[in-house]
Amino acid sequence: MLHYFANPTRFQRLSRRVEPWLLTAMLVCFGAGLYFALFSSPVDYQQGHTVRIMYIHVPAAWMALFCYTAMAVAAAVAMIWKHALADVAAKATAPIGAAFTFLALVTGSLWGKPMWGTWWVWDARLTSVLVLFFLYLGYMALRDAFDEPGRGARASAILVLVGFVNVPIIKFSVDWWNTLHQPSSVLRMDGPTIHADMLTPLFLMAAAFQFYYFWLVLVRIRRELMVNRTRALRHRQASG
Amino acid sequence: MENSNTIVSMTEHAGYVWPSYGVAALVLIGLVVVSLRAFRKSRAQLKRLEAQMPGKSDEA
Amino acid sequence: MSAFAVLFRREMRLAMRQSTDSFMVIAFFVVAVVLFPFGVGPEPNMLARIGPGVIWVAALLAAMLSMDRMFMGDYEDGSLELLVLSPVPLELVVLVKVLTHWLTTGLPLIVTAPLLFVMMNVPEDIWPVLLMTLLLGTPVLSLLGSVGAALTLGARRGGVLLSLLVLPLLIPVLIFAVGAGDAVLYGAGAKANLMLLGGMLLGALALTPWVTAHALREAVA
Numbered sequence A: 001m002l003h004y005f006a007n008p009t010r011f012q013r014l015s016r017r018v019e020p021w022l023l024t025a026m027l028v029c030f031g032a033g034l035y036f037a038l039f040s041s042p043v044d045y046q047q048g049h050t051v052r053i054m055y056i057h058v059p060a061a062w063m064a065l066f067c068y069t070a071m072a073v074a075a076a077v078a079m080i081w082k083h084a085l086a087d088v089a090a091k092a093t094a095p096i097g098a099a100f101t102f103l104a105l106v107t108g109s110l111w112g113k114p115m116w117g118t119w120w121v122w123d124a125r126l127t128s129v130l131v132l133f134f135l136y137l138g139y140m141a142l143r144d145a146f147d148e149p150g151r152g153a154r155a156s157a158i159l160v161l162v163g164f165v166n167v168p169i170i171k172f173s174v175d176w177w178n179t180l181h182q183p184s185s186v187l188r189m190d191g192p193t194i195h196a197d198m199l200t201p202l203f204l205m206a207a208a209f210q211f212y213y214f215w216l217v218l219v220r221i222r223r224e225l226m227v228n229r230t231r232a233l234r235h236r237q238a239s240g
Numbered sequence B: 001m002e003n004s005n006t007i008v009s010m011t012e013h014a015g016y017v018w019p020s021y022g023v024a025a026l027v028l029i030g031l032v033v034v035s036l037r038a039f040r041k042s043r044a045q046l047k048r049l050e051a052q053m054p055g056k057s058d059e060a
Numbered sequence C: 001m002s003a004f005a006v007l008f009r010r011e012m013r014l015a016m017r018q019s020t021d022s023f024m025v026i027a028f029f030v031v032a033v034v035l036f037p038f039g040v041g042p043e044p045n046m047l048a049r050i051g052p053g054v055i056w057v058a059a060l061l062a063a064m065l066s067m068d069r070m071f072m073g074d075y076e077d078g079s080l081e082l083l084v085l086s087p088v089p090l091e092l093v094v095l096v097k098v099l100t101h102w103l104t105t106g107l108p109l110i111v112t113a114p115l116l117f118v119m120m121n122v123p124e125d126i127w128p129v130l131l132m133t134l135l136l137g138t139p140v141l142s143l144l145g146s147v148g149a150a151l152t153l154g155a156r157r158g159g160v161l162l163s164l165l166v167l168p169l170l171i172p173v174l175i176f177a178v179g180a181g182d183a184v185l186y187g188a189g190a191k192a193n194l195m196l197l198g199g200m201l202l203g204a205l206a207l208t209p210w211v212t213a214h215a216l217r218e219a220v221a
Helices: A002-006 A007-037 A049-081 A083-117 A124-144 A149-180 A196-239 B012-050 C002-017 C019-040 C044-065 C072-076 C079-085 C090-119 C125-149 C159-168 C171-183 C190-219
Strands: none
Touching: A002 C190, A007 A049, A007 A083, A007 A196, A007 C002, A049 A083, A049 A149, A049 A196, A083 A124, A083 A149, A083 A196, A083 B012, A124 A149, A124 C125, A124 C159, A149 C125, A149 C159, A149 C171, A149 C190, B012 C190, C002 C019, C002 C072, C002 C079, C002 C090, C044 C090, C044 C159, C044 C171, C072 C079, C079 C090, C079 C171, C079 C190, C090 C125, C090 C171, C125 C159, C125 C171, C125 C190, C171 C190
């Protein structure tokens, strides 16, 4: 099945057919999600309205992890079966994942100010997401650092996999470090006890982000395929 | 303090909630705009190139 | 094992010829740590509190300085291709390179560290533990650094890029190494930390030569 969809022309045709559906699903989920998130969800008795930040922050953090996993899977497929399409998928995913990671950090900070009284706390979760953000930046920088694009693709694929093995170790060590250095003055936020009415906007926003990712990644993959084809044609033109 | 459930009544933490949604909109829409613009540019480039070399057998 | 001996002798001879590199690393290490009292003030308790962390961070940065040279010379003069094609397993070549790097960077850092312990007023009770963490931790730096060095071969601004790639991956080493000193001060004992550092060393020793060798093959392909 993998081989079937790995054919670029077949992929182009298929993704052109799927994209409008993904776009529609995304817009519907965003519409409904934003309605529930902003107008029709309860105010947390401790956190007040700031709980609404959760509907962005938590799905963004999920997507940060999801995109990294997707990149690692794509990189592994590209490395083992030499599928050009998988490599392009990894490349197309990276900026989207970095954007979600950035959002998780910024909204986390905006949530932290009213809750903790400070913009940044070395909370275990925020710290791990920060390290994940560095891993995304490293991937994109390495991918861009070579004159020959194939070299960048192969090197960055290895880097993603090394990072993927390391992510649980980093997460574990940061958790451990955080419990040791837990600042006593800081208000603990064990997350709001999630009210059932809060789950609706949370899952709707998560679905919207998920559709956003799949739609955008298809667009970006098709763009990369066109770039590759342009390069091949130029090459043929120059040598012909 | 909390009399209504909607964000319209929000006064207390508006300065944190709105920027969160604003940044999210800015980043997500910005990435779409950048991606679509790059997509159109690459498509135009490819079209132009394909028009230049009509047949695959045309190697001259 | 004769291949190992031959390779090792070659690497050491090359490293000896570049012995100023080692001195630069040490000098950087000392200067970086010495800047801190000027930055945060000379109050002894404060220095003792931050000393282990500062020394470890400086050691990380100093080790990064010489990292990009690990395969660079062989890459530029073409001998890396010969090493890749030779019947000697490339993983062994990588291990020899890492060992040489550790002997010329990690070991000098460990030897210099006590001087900085004195200057940073680090309590004497935790000296042995901190030296132990350096002994277990610096080889991990060289091992993970070898992956980064292989990946960035031929990259633009490879040295800076290497640090950006490798430093985040080294955060766990930093956490457990500095945590070992704190654990002794809190009376908890550093055994757990040292075990975890040892585990990381073994894990890195088992996996990284293989990854680095793969990256090197890609680099010369």
